[in-house]
Amino acid sequence: MTVVNLARDQDAGAQVAKHVRDALIMAPTLAPLPPGELSRALEERLAPPESDRADLEAAHWSLARAREALARFEYDAVLAHLDDAEARLLGTWPSPRWMALLSDLAFERGLLFMRVGLRAEAVRAFELVHRLDPERGALHPARHPPAIVAAFDDAANRIAAPAPVxxxxxxxxxxxxxxxxxxxxxxxxxxxxxxxxxxxxxxxxxxxxxxxxxxxxxxxxxxxxxxxxPFAALDSEDLARQWRLVVIAAPRVGDGAPALDITELTRRPIALADRDAVIAIADGADGTLYVAGFDARTQTEHPWAPATRVGVQRVVERFAELPRALTPDSVLAVAPPTESETVPWIRTTWGRGVISAGIAAALITGALLTPRLLSREVSGSCCTDITFGLGVGGGFSFP
CATH class of the missing domain: 2.60.40.10 (Immunoglobulins)
Structure with missing residues (x-):
C-alpha cells in the first residue's frame, strides 16, 4: 500500500504518515511501500516550494569563487566556475533571482574577456547583462577602469539601437x-x-x-x-514531489474534512508506486488533519476521518478486512539466508526438540537419584563421597 502526505503542515503530516506505516506493518495482510526514495518522496516532509533552491545556492557560490579566481588572475578557474554556475541555472525554473544570477555571470564573463584583450566578446557578454537586467545602470568610473566602462556603455547602446532580427x-x-x-x-x-x-x-x-x-x-x-x-522525463520520485506540491498548494474550502475527491486524488500515487491502494493524509480548511483511503482493486473508498490514532487504526482495519490475495510484492520481502547467514542449529525446529528432550531427561534423572543421595550413610570417612550421575557412562564426584 502507498501512504501519501498531502498536509500543508508537512511536519505534522509526516508524523501521521509514520503512524500509518507502523499500523500497516502490524497488519498481517497489509504492508506499506518498501522504504526507499519513492516512499520518502510521498511520505516525508517536502522541500520548500522553491524546489530549485539548492541549484540556485550552488550557482551563487560558483559565482563567488569565479570572482575570487578573477582577483587572483586564474582565468581558467574563472571560466570553469562560470560554466558550472550557468549549467546549474539552465536546469532550473526562471525567476527574478535566476535572472539576477545569470546577469552577474554575464558581467563577470565580460570582465574576464576585457582582462585577456577580447573586447568584442566582452561587449557581447555585456549585451546579455542589459537584456537580463534592463534596469542596470552605467558602471561607476571610480570602481572600474575606463576601458571597461566604455565597453559596457557600448553594449547598452547596441541593445537600444534598431537591429535586424x-x-x-x-x-x-x-x-x-x-x-x-x-x-x-x-x-x-x-x-x-x-x-x-x-x-x-x-x-x-x-x-x-x-x-x-x-x-x-x-x-x-x-x-x-x-x-x-531538449525535455527529459522526470523520474518517479521527482514526479511524486511535483504532484504533492500542486495538491498542497490548492486552496482548502469549506469546514471540516478536506473537500478532496479521494478516488481522483489517489490515481497518481497508485500509478507512480504501482500499488492498488492508497492511504492519504490531508488537512481541512481549519488545519485539522484527516486520513482517507481508496482500494483500486475493489473500488472501495474509505472517506475522510480525523487523523487520530483511533481514526488511523480504523482505516487500516477496513483495508485489512477486504479480500486480498497475497503476492510476493504485497508483503515486505525477506531475502533467504546466504551461506554466511545460515540459521544456527540451536534455532531450528529439530534443534529445539533435542534441547527440550535433554532437559526433560536431566529432570527425570535428578528426581530418581535424589532419594538415594539423601539416604546414603557417612561411614569411616572425614568427607562425604557424593556422585552426580549424568546419564549413561558418565558422572563426576567430590571426594
Missing part, C-alpha cells in the same frame, strides 16, 4: 511547453520568436518534464533558425 522557431516533443527567452515568458510551443543577434538564454518548462535550457548564439547571417527544447 532573426526568427527562431522553438519546438518540443510535447506541444504547449512554456517558452522563456532571457527569463521572460514569450509563448508556448510551437512558437516563433524574433531575436536580436547575440547571446540568448532559451528555456522551456512543461509538467512532468525537467526544465530544458540552452544558450544560443544568434547570428544575423541566419534570418531563420529552429530549436527543439
Amino acid at each position: 532573426v526568427r527562431l522557431a522553438v519546438t518540443s516533443a510535447v506541444d504547449g511547453a512554456q517558452v522563456y527567452v532571457d527569463g521572460r515568458a514569450v509563448g508556448v510551443t510551437p512558437h516563433v520568436v524574433e531575436l536580436s543577434p547575440g547571446r540568448h538564454y532559451i528555456t522551456g518548462t512543461f509538467a512532468d518534464r525537467r526544465v530544458a535550457g540552452r544558450v544560443l548564439d544568434i547570428d544575423v547571417s541566419m534570418p531563420r533558425a529552429e530549436f527543439a527544447l
